[in-house]
Structure formats: C-alpha cells, structure tokens
Amino acid sequence: MPRHFLRRLALTVTLLAATLPALAAVDLSAPIPVGPQVKVGKLPNGLTYYIHKNNMPAQRLELRLVVKAGSVLEDDDQRGLAHFVEHMAFNGSTHFKRQELVTYMQAIGVKMGADLNAYTSFDETVYILPIPTDRKDNVDKGFAVLEDWAHGLTLNEADIDKERDIVLEELRLHKGAGERLNKVVMPKLFNGSKYAERLPIGKEEVLRNFKPDTLRRFYRDWYRPDLMAVVVVGDIEPSEAEKQIRAHFAGLSNPVPERKRDYPDISSRLDTEALVVTDKEARGNAVFLRYPVSPAPARLTYGGYREKKIESLFSMMLNLRLLDLITQPDAPFLGGSTGITRFTPRYQAYYAIAAVGPRGAEPAIAALVQENMRARKFGFSEAELERARKNMLRSYERGYNERNTTNSASYVGEYLRNFLADETLPGTEAEYRLVQEFLPGITLEEVNAFARKTIPADSGKLVVYSGVERADTPAPAHEALLAAARMAEQADIGQRTDKALAARLMEHPPAPGNIVEESEDKALGLTRLTLSNGVKVILKPTDFHRDQVMLSGARFGGQMLFDEKDIPNTRYASQVAANMGLKDFSPADMGKILAGKSASASTLLAGYTDEVRGNSGADIEEIEAMLQVLWLRFDGVRRDETLYKAYMDSQKEMLRNRQAQPEARFRDAIVDTLYNKNPYEPRELTLDDAARVSLDRSIEIYRQRFSSAKGMTFVLVGSFDVAKLKPLLATYLATLPTSELTVAYRDVGLRPVTGVVKKEVLGGVEQKSILSVTFTGPAAWSEQESLRMAALMEVMNLRLYEVLRTNLGLIYGAQISGAVRKIPYEHYVISGLIPTGPEKMDKVVAALFEQIERLKTAGPDEAELAKVKTNWRQRNQRSLRENVYWMQRLQASVLDGTDPDRILKVMDDVDAMTAADIRAAAQRYFKVDNYVQVVLNPERPATVAAAASQAGN
Incomplete structure (x- = not known):
C-alpha cells in the first residue's frame, strides 16, 4: 500500500478519534440512529419533516414537499393525472392565483425550471423550491407555498382546461422511438405489474377528456399528511423552521375514509425469455439482461450498512472488469455495466447491460454473462479489492472534508431517500467513521461470497435486445439471444489474472525549473x-x-x-x-x-x-x-x-x-x-x-x-x-517544453449566410415539429455588451414561458440563447429551439416574432428587468463562492485581455442596465431581414398518419 495512503489513513483515524465519540465494538444488529445534523420529526397527523441547518450557500434555503404518491396510484380514468396535479400546483392555490406563484418567485430571483420545479414518478411527486432568506417575508411565503401544494390547490375548471394543452405538448415531447420501445419492453421488465401500465406522462385520451372531478379525486385521495414529508435544508435556525412547519401543516387532516396506499407486487420470472424490439429511429443498439426480481432488503442496522459497503465494493470491481473489456481487440461491446438496481421502493433485481458494437448482440451477451460467471466462480483478487477500498475511502474522505462546504441542495437527496426508501441517516461524520471502521475488516472471502450469493446462475432472466431497425443489419432472432446466454453460462471460464503495474506514474520527477x-x-x-x-x-x-x-x-x-x-x-x-x-x-x-x-x-x-x-x-x-x-x-x-x-x-x-x-x-x-x-x-x-x-x-x-x-x-x-x-x-x-509554435488563432472565413433563409426538414413518424431560428451579424464586443445580450435572452425566455406556454398553450418548453463573440471576428449569434406540433407551427412562429417586435419597440417592462437583475444578483453572490467560477472568469480575462477586477464589479454594470439598453440591444440583434429559420416536420402529415393508423386497425 502506498505510503501516502497509510499516512492519510492514520491521520484521519487520529482526527476522528479526537472529534467523534468512540465507536467501540459495533453491534451489527443495532439500528443506525439518525445523526445530529438533521432533526427528523412527525406531526400528529402523520406528516414527516426534516430540518438541517447549513450555511452553504449563505442566505438560501432549499425547501421540498415530498408526496409518497405517483402515477402507480392512478385509477384507470386517471392515467396521467398524478403528473397533471403537479402542473396545477403552479396554476392556482389558496394564496396564489394562476401564474401568481411563478411571477412572485421570479420577482425574488427564483427562476421557473432552473430553480422552482417539480417531478412526478411512479411512487412519488416532489416539489422543489429554493428560497433566498435575505428577507423574512420570502421564508414565510415559501412555507405558505408548500402548504398550498399540500392541500390548497384550487383546481378550478378554467385553469385545468388552460393547462391541458401544455401537458399534451409535454406528452408530445415524450413521443418517439424511446416511447415506442418502452411500450413493448416495460410490461416484460415489470412482469405484468401495474407499474408497466402507469407511466407518469399518462394516456393522451385521458388527458384530453378527463373531468375536473377526476383530477380532484386523485388530489383528495393521495395528497394527505401521512403520505407527505417537508424537507428544509439551508440557512435557517431549526427552531424557526420547525415553528413554520407546525404553523403551516399541523392543521392538515387525512381524508375519511382513507384509501390504502399499496405498492404493486412484481412477480418473479421463473423461465428465461428473450425479447427483440427495434425501431428505425432508435438511438442505438443494446442488450439488457434482467434477472429475477426480489424484495429489496431493509438495511437499517449497522450490519445492513456493512453489507451495503460489500455490495458497493463488489459492483466497483465487477464494473472495472467490464471497462477493461472495451479496450481489448475486437471488443465485445462498446460499454457495459452490471449490478443490483433498486427500480421501485420495494423491489430490486440483478442486471447486466451493454451497448452493442459492430460485432453484434451475441458477443455482448456472452461477455456480460461470462464476466458475471467468472466473478461468481472465482471471485476477485486481493489487488482488486485493495484498489476498490482505496477509492471508496477517498470518496467518503472527500465528503467528510467538505462537510462544512457542501451545498444545501446536495443534502436534500438523502432525506428524500430516507422518506421514500428507508435509507439510513447517520450523517457525514458518522458515516465516514463507519467506513473507516468497516472497510479494513471486509475480507476478500466475504466479497467473493457475496458474489456467489448475488450473481444468478441461470434462472428466470429476461434477455432484451433493443436496436435500430436497419436493412443492412438484421436484428438477432429470439433464439439466438437465448442460445448466446445459455452457451456463455456453460462455457469453460478461466480465472482472471492481474498484470503487475508500477506504483506511481513517474518514478523520477523532472529536475525543477524556477x-x-x-x-x-x-x-x-x-x-x-x-x-x-x-x-x-x-x-x-x-x-x-x-x-x-x-x-x-x-x-x-x-x-x-x-x-x-x-x-x-x-x-x-x-x-x-x-x-x-x-x-x-x-x-x-x-x-x-x-x-x-x-x-x-x-x-x-x-x-x-x-x-x-x-x-x-x-x-x-x-x-x-x-x-x-x-x-x-x-x-x-x-x-x-x-x-x-x-x-x-x-x-x-x-x-x-x-x-x-x-x-x-x-x-x-x-x-x-x-x-x-x-x-x-x-x-x-x-x-x-x-x-x-x-x-x-x-x-x-x-x-x-x-x-x-x-x-x-x-x-x-x-x-x-x-x-x-x-x-x-x-x-x-516550469519544466514543460516550450518549443516554438503558433500562439494565435486563424480566421478561416467561416461566416453565416445573410438575408432571410428558410428551410423545411422532414423526419420522424410522430406528429412532432421543432422550430429553429438563428439571428447573426457583426457586433462590437465588450463585456458590457455581453451582459446586455445575456439580459435580452433572459427577458425573451420569460416571454416564451409567459406568452407561448402559459397564455397560448402552444409549447411545453423552449430556450433561446445568444452571445456576443470576439473570436475569430466580432459578431453575435442568437439561436432558439422551440418544439411544438406541426398544426401549431404557424402560430408559434407568429407569436415568437410578435414578442421580438414588442421588445424592439417597447423593450422589457421594469418588472421583467427587475426579475433578471434579482436572479443575477443572487447567482453572482453564490458564484463568488465557487472555485469553478473563479477559474473560468480568470481564464477568460487572460484570453480576452480584460481586467479581472470585473469579477468583483460586474454587478455594478448589471445595476446600471436599463430597459432602454435592452430595447436597443433587441433592435441591434433581432434583425428580421437577416435570420435563418429551419423547421423539422414529421415525414407524414397528421391526416396521412391517422389514415394509416385506422387502416392498421
């Protein structure tokens, strides 16, 4: 073992001994207690809460409302409505009318999407709300928002109907090869379980036609305190956070009668089965082996934690072996991984997956199976285990060293997993101590025994090939997949040997310069x-x-x-x-x-x-x-x-x-x-x-x-x-070679076309379109002008969200970006991609150019510019405490030949920026006589596609 590693290990043990309570002879059967870093509590109505005071970054609070309810709980007439409720959380509640919440959050510097957000999955819905704490009113409002999400959504019919088009546009984005492949594969992966029938995005006919009461029924049944958690991490006193939680959530009550919150069963596959599914628009070819599902163990004790570390070591070593395979001549696959995955809160399964290369599916399957069989039969070597121990220790050491400089958002995931999947919460210091305690005692025989127990021999696996439908490369037959897996299981597999390696990269460093x-x-x-x-x-x-x-x-x-x-x-x-x-x-x-x-x-x-x-x-x-x-x-x-x-x-x-x-x-x-x-x-x-x-x-x-x-x-x-x-x-x-070479860029004359150029591209069988618009031209570069361009883009994106999405329901999301560039000549580029439907394209184009014209004639209103400035002010405050920001800005100042002092003064220019400046920038850069418009439309128009669908039925 290298001397530096032993020295660091000894130093760490000494520090821990001085700072942490002694961890004498651990009782492996004892439950792991919650660490002192977080307060976990439960209100009488069943709502769980987590409070963690953390000052990185300062004056910022990460709030989450976690609902242990997702799409798997939907009734047949509600498919997609768990996700629809999530959308409605931003469209009217007790304290905020439709869009008032988004408007308010933007006014205090919280951006929709980048900051304020939510997601819906099979078993949970999570609402994400970061709040600046420089004003108490922000904190009060933040908890009021969580309370509204929990039980105060208005769900009125007009707002629901307004949101239908937006959710349907999101559904449109999901359409494509991935969705088509999933419709075939998911029922097999979930062995006929309800999970396969409840993809969170839902069914189009339900989203178009559901009655408002159907949506309200889901909200009434499942948004209730005994299925909720409130997570509070950041710059707040725990007593104040707890006071807010009790004030806003203690009065919530569970519905009477309560519907039972069940987790659907997933039956275990008994026979090996193969599935071949292809699509002409698929992103690549892959093989996937899923072995029988089993209930995920509840690892709540010290012994369970120790077994998790054994599992992690096992996975690290086995996946490094797969990484070695892709460097061999005629590699069997392009990349692969294997291990245990917990794919629902209650179930896990062993899997192996590989991206198929030019040799095809059979060699990929054979390699995956044989490496698993090799590990099962012969296990690993001491050298492999030692490297895995070092890497694991270093990972936890970094977490320990960074415990006081870790961003609050990084801690949130732990509390979500505790609530949703019973993950333990010992805390960074205690967990590092546990790793120090357990790692040296985990033996090779234990890891090899885990491999023998965990890697399935041959029973009940599903072998899936998914790939691109190509005439020149036929997909493999089901029988070929099964034969490849069977032959690999029965092959005569030899033991793997490690080659000897140097202990360090450089035996003799160069003689120093000065x-x-x-x-x-x-x-x-x-x-x-x-x-x-x-x-x-x-x-x-x-x-x-x-x-x-x-x-x-x-x-x-x-x-x-x-x-x-x-x-x-x-x-x-x-x-x-x-x-x-x-x-x-x-x-x-x-x-x-x-x-x-x-x-x-x-x-x-x-x-x-x-x-x-x-x-x-x-x-x-x-x-x-x-x-x-x-x-x-x-x-x-x-x-x-x-x-x-x-x-x-x-x-x-x-x-x-x-x-x-x-x-x-x-x-x-x-x-x-x-x-x-x-x-x-x-x-x-x-x-x-x-x-x-x-x-x-x-x-x-x-x-x-x-x-x-x-x-x-x-x-x-x-x-x-x-x-x-x-x-x-x-x-x-100082000893790097510095022989002569050109230290300059070359302008090769790459220039965009001029005038208005429009082009249509046909591609894809789904009724999906994308609008691309690009404005270009000469520009006088300066740091101040780059700021004005950035502000113009921020205002345009506010308009896209407010007008094209919220008011008109033409899109789900869009992004426009722009920059003034100095190299290789002074110029600007503005580009935007806006997905929509082919039947809406003309309206999207008209609405986009209407907003451009509004900005050119009237500029942004003061409220819009204030939103941009407030967000930038908060972002700048956080950036000044990030190494990557300083590195990028210092390097840019060298290349641009500018004064790095602006790193500390940039907000002076932001504060001085006016609405007139943005209007003038819009006039300079949005030249409607000089842009390129390219539209992607489906290969077949909707009428043809519908006729073909009816003929197929």
Missing part, C-alpha cells in the same frame, strides 16, 4: 508567477471547498490552424490521445495506479484555442499527481493501435446510429443551412469523416499543439497553500 517573477493582487487574492520556461501561472487560494483544487490552461491556437483535409483528424486528436493512455499506461492502468487519489488532467484541441483542464483533492500528493498527469500529456502520445481501434469502432457505431435520429439530421440541417455547408462549420462528423481519421495523423496533430506549453497561462483555484504549491509548479509546470 519561478523568475512573482506578484500579488491583494484585491482579488491572486498570486501571479512567471516560470523559467516562460509559462505563466495565476493562483487563487480559496476556502470555498475544503478538498478541491481546479486547474485550467489556455492559449490561442486550435483546430482552425489546420487544413480542410485534416478536419476529421483535428476533431478527434484530443480524444484519440486520451483514449490510448499515457506513457506506458492504458487508461485502465492509470485508474489502477491512481486508486485512492482524486487527480486528473486532460487536454482539448478546441476551435480556436488549445485548452487544459485538471482536478484534484487538496492533499499535496494529489495535486502533484494531477500535475504529473498534465506533464505527461505534454511529454508525448502513447501509441496503441488496439485502443485506437476500440475507440474508433465506438465512434463509428455512434455515428451510424445517429443517422437514424430525425432530431440529429435536423441539427445537421440547421448548421448546413446557416453556414452553407462550409467545411469548417461546427457540425457533427459523419461516418465518412470517421473513415478518414488516421491514427498517425491524429497523433501528429496532437503533438504539434501539445508538445509545447509556449504561450500557456495556467490558473489554479482551490484549497492549497501557495508556499507549498510553488515547488510543485517549479517541478512540473
């Missing part, structure tokens, strides 16, 4: 260094996260420096190099050598830049490991034809499957139309492009850009000591 210049920026907390090889470094030590260091590097260069004939090779160069590993190590080898360490670094040949990214923990040896990986990425490329072929096979299969997807062909048409099929346009590559990729040319291109660090400025942000970091920077960054 730091030749140093300066401080005390206002921003920066240290700037110039190294002896000319490389520059910006250091920003922070306490935002206790166990995180982030690195970036960038300079001008990129793909556009290369000739047109090299486009496929430039696109793939970074990925090809990464997928072959480093030095003498494959990617799988690197994962094993770095087991127990959080450290990575990657390179990217982007359009106009060469970029580097890295991450590590705060441990100085992990930072060194990250820098070693970075150094080796500049030291050359590991040439491995086997790994190259495996990677390119996966890419070709992905591109082959992509051709079947109408949305993908639509995206290609947008780019082709916008740039008139310029060879440098930013479109997806094709199979023909992939066939032109050369291993040696990709390596040559990579080396041209990443064999020298000349012109690079690296930014490191995170939890580190500058003095301790400097020697590592001198060793690794």
